[in-house]
Every structure is written in C-alpha cells, then in structure tokens.
Amino acid sequence: MFQETKSKFGNLKKRAKFALGKSKPSNMEQSNTKTLGFKGKSQTRKVNDDVEPYKRRNDSVKSRNDDSGGYRGKRFEGGDTRGGGGFKSGYKGRKDSNESNGFGGSGFDGKRKRVYGGKDGDGESKFRDSGKANGGFAGKNRVFEKRDSRDGGGDRRRNFENGERRVFGKRDSQDGGGGGRRNSENGETRMFNKREPSVGGGDRRRNGENGENRMFDKRESRDRGGGNRRNSENGETRMFSKREPRDGGGDRRNSTGENRVFNKRESRDGGSDRRFNAEKGDNRNGLSRKNGETNENSKQLQSPPAEDHEFDRKKLKFMKNYEVATTFDRPKRKMRLFRVEYPNDPAKKRFDDSPPTPTPTPTVNDTEQKEDSDSEDAEENAEMSKNAQFRAIQPSPAITLFVNENLLGRRRELEFRKAGYNIELPSPLDNVPFSTSSERERIEESAFRNKLDFFAAAKVSSSFPDPDLPEIAFAGRSNVGKSSLLNSLTRQWGVVRTSDKPGLTQTINFFNLGSKLCLVDLPGYGFAYAKDEVKESWEELVKEYVSTREGLKRVCLLIDTKWGMKARDYELVDLMERSKTKYQIVLTKTDLAFPIDVARRAMQIEETLKTKKSAVQPLMMVSSKTGAGIRCLRTVLSNISRFARL
Numbered sequence: 001m002f003q004e005t006k007s008k009f010g011n012l013k014k015r016a017k018f019a020l021g022k023s024k025p026s027n028m029e030q031s032n033t034k035t036l037g038f039k040g041k042s043q044t045r046k047v048n049d050d051v052e053p054y055k056r057r058n059d060s061v062k063s064r065n066d067d068s069g070g071y072r073g074k075r076f077e078g079g080d081t082r083g084g085g086g087f088k089s090g091y092k093g094r095k096d097s098n099e100s101n102g103f104g105g106s107g108f109d110g111k112r113k114r115v116y117g118g119k120d121g122d123g124e125s126k127f128r129d130s131g132k133a134n135g136g137f138a139g140k141n142r143v144f145e146k147r148d149s150r151d152g153g154g155d156r157r158r159n160f161e162n163g164e165r166r167v168f169g170k171r172d173s174q175d176g177g178g179g180g181r182r183n184s185e186n187g188e189t190r191m192f193n194k195r196e197p198s199v200g201g202g203d204r205r206r207n208g209e210n211g212e213n214r215m216f217d218k219r220e221s222r223d224r225g226g227g228n229r230r231n232s233e234n235g236e237t238r239m240f241s242k243r244e245p246r247d248g249g250g251d252r253r254n255s256t257g258e259n260r261v262f263n264k265r266e267s268r269d270g271g272s273d274r275r276f277n278a279e280k281g282d283n284r285n286g287l288s289r290k291n292g293e294t295n296e297n298s299k300q301l302q303s304p305p306a307e308d309h310e311f312d313r314k315k316l317k318f319m320k321n322y323e324v325a326t327t328f329d330r331p332k333r334k335m336r337l338f339r340v341e342y343p344n345d346p347a348k349k350r351f352d353d354s355p356p357t358p359t360p361t362p363t364v365n366d367t368e369q370k371e372d373s374d375s376e377d378a379e380e381n382a383e384m385s386k387n388a389q390f391r392a393i394q395p396s397p398a399i400t401l402f403v404n405e406n407l408l409g410r411r412r413e414l415e416f417r418k419a420g421y422n423i424e425l426p427s428p429l430d431n432v433p434f435s436t437s438s439e440r441e442r443i444e445e446s447a448f449r450n451k452l453d454f455f456a457a458a459k460v461s462s463s464f465p466d467p468d469l470p471e472i473a474f475a476g477r478s479n480v481g482k483s484s485l486l487n488s489l490t491r492q493w494g495v496v497r498t499s500d501k502p503g504l505t506q507t508i509n510f511f512n513l514g515s516k517l518c519l520v521d522l523p524g525y526g527f528a529y530a531k532d533e534v535k536e537s538w539e540e541l542v543k544e545y546v547s548t549r550e551g552l553k554r555v556c557l558l559i560d561t562k563w564g565m566k567a568r569d570y571e572l573v574d575l576m577e578r579s580k581t582k583y584q585i586v587l588t589k590t591d592l593a594f595p596i597d598v599a600r601r602a603m604q605i606e607e608t609l610k611t612k613k614s615a616v617q618p619l620m621m622v623s624s625k626t627g628a629g630i631r632c633l634r635t636v637l638s639n640i641s642r643f644a645r646l
Ligand SMILES: Nc1nc2c(ncn2[C@@H]2O[C@H](COP(=O)(O)OP(=O)(O)OP(=O)(O)O)[C@@H](O)[C@H]2O)c(=O)[nH]1
Pocket: 476, 477, 478, 479, 480, 481, 482, 483, 484, 485, 497, 498, 499, 500, 501, 502, 503, 504, 505, 506, 522, 523, 524, 525, 588, 589, 590, 591, 592, 622, 623, 624, 625, 626
C-alpha cells in the first residue's frame, strides 16, 4: 500500500511540475485565489475552473476518490463535485477568497487565519470561523476542515514544522499512520481532494517539513490522541473547522506563539487544552458555530496574541468583580409573614372595641338573600349534625361489653398478644388463645366443621336449586364482605372467591355445608364495576330470592360498620319485612373502626330496627380479618341448623 501510494504521489509530483511549467489560470488571482503568510513560499490555487487538467492527469486519484482536483506543481486545484477537495490556500502577502468547492483556509502574513468548511462541494463553501483568530507566527499556517476528523494518532506531529502548510480536502479519509510520511518534504505542497482515499497509515507525519503546504478538507477524518501535539510550534497557525472533533489531550503543547482557530460544535478537547493555550500569545477562539460571519465581526473578536494572557487576566478580574458586585448588590429577600386569624381569638377582641358601625336597613332583596343563606346554613348544620349525632350516641352497656369482650374494633396487635391470641394465624381471634394445634383450631360448632361445597349458581330464579336444606343467605352491598364471611365462618379460605373490587359475585351461589346447612352467597347491590342493567338484574334477583325462596331461614344483612345502613339496605329491609323473611344485621369490617364507633353503630342500627318485626336480635358484629365475633355468629347460625334438623 505504502509503495503504491508513494508511486502514485510520485506521479502526481511529476505531473504537477509539468503543469506548473505551463500557463497559470487567468482567474486564479481574481476571486479564487488567496494568499497565506508563509516564509519563502507562495502558492496560488484555483478551484473550480481548472478541473479538467487535473482530471486528465490524475486518473488514479480521480478514480479512487471520485473527485477531481487540480494539481500543478505546487498549486492544487480542487474541483470536487461533491465537496471533496475544493480548497484554497493563500500565501504570504496575499488574501484568501472563499469560492472554492470544499474549503479553503489560509492566514496571511502568518498572522491571519481563515477556515472555510466546504460542505457539499459544487461550489458551496462553508465559512467557519473565518478570521476569528489572528496569529500565525513565522509562517506556519494550517487549515483544517473537519467534521468527524479521525486522523490517526500521530498524523500531524511534525507537519508544518518550518513553515508548513497543509490543506486536506477529504470526506471519509481514512488515512492511517505513515502512508505518506515523506511526501512534500523539502517545500512540497500537497493537496488532497479525496473522499475515501485509502492512503496507508502515517501519511502526513512528515509532510510539509521544510516549508510544506498542506491543506485538508475532511469531514470524517480521524484526528485523535496526540495528533496535534507538535503542530504549531514556533509560531504555527492552525485552523480547525470541525463539527465533532475529538482532539485528545494532544494540544497541550501548543503554546509557543501559536494561533489556533477552532470551529467546533461539540468539541471534546481534552481538559488541559485551555490551560496552556494563550500562553505566549496563543490565541484560541473556539466560537462560531455560525458560518459566514463577517470578517468585521471576527475582527472584533480578535485580540493581539501577545496580550492574550493579559487580556484573559483582565477579563477574569472583571468577571470576579462583576460577580462580587452582583452578590452584594442583590437586594435582600424580605421575609413574608402570614397572619393566621382565628375567628374566636380573644386577642382579636381589642380590634372589635371600636364603636359599632350603623347597620343598613335590610331591603327586600337582602331579606331574600338572607333566607337563602339561612337555608344553606341549615343544610350544612344538618349535614354536620349527622356526625355529631353519631358521636352523641351512647351505646348500651350490653353492646359495649360485647365489643370489648370480643376485641371488636381497631386494636393493636399488642393487645391481641396480651390477650393470648396467636396473630400468626388467619383470623386469630377466631382461634383458641395460645393455640396453634390443629385440634384446638377445630370449630366448636359441629355444623360449621363440615366441608363447604359449591353446588349451584343461579342468574335467574328459575335456576334456583331445590331447597333441600335450611338456607342462610348473606346479603348486602357490594364489597361489604359477604364472601369473606362465608370463608371465615367455615375457616375454609379460598372456597368462596373474594375481591377488593366491588361486583365480583354476580350470581347467587349455593354452598352445602355437609348435610346440615346451605349457605348462599348473594350478589351485592349498590356500587359495583358492572353495567347498570346488570346491576339492576342482580338486585331484582336478590329481591326475588329473599322474598320468595322457600327454605330460606335467615338472611344475614351485612352492613359496613364504617358507613352504616344506606337507602338500598332499607329497601331490602322493607322488602323482607313485607315478605316476612327473617333477617339479622351483621356489622362487618369492624376492625376498621374504633371500638366505640362499632358500639355506636350497633346501637344506632338497633334503634332504627326496633320496630321491625322480622329483624332478629341481637345485632351481630364481626371481622373476617381478625376473626372477632365470628364464633358468636357461628353459634347463632348453628341454632338455625339445629332448628332445621328438628
Ligand atoms: N379489613 C377487613 N376487610 C374485609 C373484611 N371482610 C372482607 N374484607 C375485604 O373486603 C373486600 C371485599 O370482600 P368480599 O368478601 O369479596 O365482598 P363481597 O361482599 O362478597 O363483594 P361482592 O362479591 O362484590 O358483592 C375484600 O378485599 C376483603 O378482603 C373484614 O372483616 N375486615
């Protein structure tokens, strides 16, 4: 590869010399030429107009790169149609112009730099950071146009020593290390107008020694690592026009009178770059994402390189002073005070000591408004008095005793432990204290020791099974705990399905408890996750069942302790009263209410049902979770089975 490349470039050299011997292009110095400050060297380039000769003479380059580029002796002509190699380079005492395809970059007199980022060729010229930095000492000018430069590691280490200039016009150049090491030695000028050149590694290491001029126009070149370490020594001027350069930390030694211009968007320069730049007149202006900024703007940004250090110090000092000034000048925040006014605050009384203001005589409108507000207040008071009325309930001593004996209501686990219950068990209060043995866990009521068997489900009354056994039905609002109560009464968890989502039970489910009892789980009424028609059909079915079912011995009407009886509960009560169906109120979820409230609720419901004939006393209170009151309910219900047997 190396040999091949070398021979190719050898041919290029010869052709260039041959071309240089001929006439210069006429438009070269008008618009498409520029001059770079460079000791002892002067090059002029023409970009677009003179492509053909290069094409003819550099077929190999053309075929490889699909570009064209003029090359005559020490002049390159970049005619890249896709943005590859158009570039220009100015030399000492001359100016740049930027009409080349790809890019052209130059400083002049060693103190001025321009970077142009050719994007797509075809004469489109991107102009980045043009003239944003001055500098360029002792005739070193470099112009880079990169986007994703990936120059191999040491590519440019010795470029531009002694007044080298380089211009690269590439897109996907994959210059490895070393391929063109000795190109352009002794004042050679090289121009690359490539897209995917396959020049071997190390191409540019020693390019441009002794006054070489090189120009790079790259898009995806791979500058990395220490590639630029020794660039710009001795007053070198570098220009970068990058988008995503990945310069490693290798720019650290650019500190000897170097002038650098960076046109970066997401520069990832190593952190140390900025520390040593600007020493000894190093100038870096890493701004300008906007291409095409005018030279005047750039001039404003330019500062004398020798004064950079001083300038930065002044700037830093100014910024510090500014910060200090802003810190101390900032107005102090006032504390905001909030006054909380209590309506019956006695301290407020002194404000009311002022003589009373005469009240205006009420008009007709005022009277109407007052009546409206009075009625609203009355409603509010009525609403409020509901709670107040509930709190005013004094439960009977029998109820209070029952609540406390059965540890009903919300209680701490410690309390259960102290009473001797094993809280590791499900529904611990239903189990014998201090007992974990299966024998003691056996239910005292024989009827409930039987296995619970599901045997029928009915959506309509016609599908009700024959009433062979005495039935106990469990009715109530959705999610009140009907199914859970069946499980905890029989201690057979999971036989009846439960859910925290209201509306799980949607049919009338019949369970045999041995040959003694039939337990019936009814669908709930009230709120449920179901369509209104469906819910209405459940309600009708329940009403039909409780009012017409033969063999129905008792309906346990479950009421949530927290909410008490609602309108639909009263509806069902009235229906059962009419049909003379025996029903017993069972307060559920007592573990969620305070004991006193459980007692109050029980008292409240007993009072309302005093006059009801079909209501069975006493009112029961249970918790399926803690097992409180379950045994009592079991005892009460087992009497039914016994009755049934008789
Ligand atoms: N804390 C507490 N939660 C309970 C108690 N009883 C039932 N629950 C919970 O209440 C929810 C509803 O229980 P279910 O037995 O499915 O209620 P349901 O009345 O059958 O509901 P539907 O079938 O929809 O009518 C479940 O999440 C139970 O865990 C209780 O005594 N205490």
